[in-house]
Amino acid sequence: MKLVINDVAVSFGHKNVLQDLSMTLESGGLIGLIGPNGAGKTTLIKVITTLLQPTQGTVLLDGVDIGRHPNVMRQVLGYLPQTVPYYPQLSAKAYLQYVAAIKGLPSKRGDQQIIALLQQLGLADVGKRKLAAFSGGMRQRVAIAATLLGDPKVIIVDEPTTGLDPIERIRLRNLLSSLASDRIVLMATHIISDVEAVANDILLLQAGHLLFQGTALDMMQAAKKQVWEYILPFGQQPRTGAVVSGIIQESDGVHVREIASGKPTADAVLIEPHLEDASMVLLDSQVSQR
Numbered sequence: 001m002k003l004v005i006n007d008v009a010v011s012f013g014h015k016n017v018l019q020d021l022s023m024t025l026e027s028g029g030l031i032g033l034i035g036p037n038g039a040g041k042t043t044l045i046k047v048i049t050t051l052l053q054p055t056q057g058t059v060l061l062d063g064v065d066i067g068r069h070p071n072v073m074r075q076v077l078g079y080l081p082q083t084v085p086y087y088p089q090l091s092a093k094a095y096l097q098y099v100a101a102i103k104g105l106p107s108k109r110g111d112q113q114i115i116a117l118l119q120q121l122g123l124a125d126v127g128k129r130k131l132a133a134f135s136g137g138m139r140q141r142v143a144i145a146a147t148l149l150g151d152p153k154v155i156i157v158d159e160p161t162t163g164l165d166p167i168e169r170i171r172l173r174n175l176l177s178s179l180a181s182d183r184i185v186l187m188a189t190h191i192i193s194d195v196e197a198v199a200n201d202i203l204l205l206q207a208g209h210l211l212f213q214g215t216a217l218d219m220m221q222a223a224k225k226q227v228w229e230y231i232l233p234f235g236q237q238p239r240t241g242a243v244v245s246g247i248i249q250e251s252d253g254v255h256v257r258e259i260a261s262g263k264p265t266a267d268a269v270l271i272e273p274h275l276e277d278a279s280m281v282l283l284d285s286q287v288s289q290r
């Protein structure tokens with residue numbers, strides 16, 4: 001499957017929220033969508049999920065314009081929004097049966113899928129319990145099961161790991177990654193380590209523009225020779241304006257990880273960038289001006 005985004009723009013009044021966005025998204029590996037608050041991630045997702053018509057441009061799913069034919073997308077879509085509906089009086093199973101019916105799944109097939117998904121998401125023992133008794137993480141897993149019902153070929157998840165503990169988070173990102181082998185799976189997140197662990201293709205948005213598309217390796221390559229480490233005496237802070245991606249108190253002093261295009265202190269040494277450093281390098285235009 002292939003999703004082609006062609007010169008998409010979205011404006012609300014005079015505010016340009018997305019501008020000149022062009023990209024191709026394909027099945028075969030998880031796509032990670034990252035960017036600071038307000039970058040336009042959710043707006044882009046709304047355009048792809050046909051909840052919002054772009055002000056300009058087109059989105060083609062396997063060659064079909066989904067602006068003109070939204071059902072072509074809707075029939076194959078599993079979408080987990082940032083805020084999910086919550087029905088405390090329903091059991092997890094009853095809620096999933098309700099979603100299955102809305103998705104038009106025959107009840108036998110729906111029930112088979114519900115059993116498999118409850119199992120896959122570690123909810124098999126609590127399927128009959130009311131959602132009111134669920135923790136936030138358990139509720140999120142039910143929402144993920146609802147998203148995956150009907151075996152959608154395009155899966156779009158907006159901040160899916162919110163509220164999940166580290167083990168649940170890893171399980172979910174692995175599940176999404178395995179689903180991506182023959183589906184388009186797009187995951188918007190603020191958690192860079194999730195993207196680093198499972199995304200083949202990373203989209204970095206800033207202020208409505210696509211700043212970068214490529215692999216984690218490509219992104220880290222872009223940050224080479226811009227990440228430094230140095231040690232400060234205890235109690236001393238990095239200088240004002242320094243772009244610092246990490247500070248660790250060690251026995252010999254304060255180890256500072258700083259993004260800079262030139263050597264920030266006399267004893268600073270270049271170190272290998274992590275993906276988080278790389279996103280800071282790409283996002284922080286101040287670095288190139290220093």
Ligand SMILES: Nc1ncnc2c1ncn2[C@@H]1O[C@H](COP(=O)(O)OP(=O)(O)OP(=O)(O)O)[C@@H](O)[C@H]1O
Binds near residue numbers: 017035037041
């Ligand atoms: N309906 C709307 N009317 C006006 N402005 C909007 C509307 N929806 C979004 N925006 C603005 O568009 C910009 C992008 O918002 P969006 O929610 O897409 O960003 P985001 O990258 O998903 O942010 P976050 O990481 O905080 O969820 C923000 O400045 C937001 O205030």
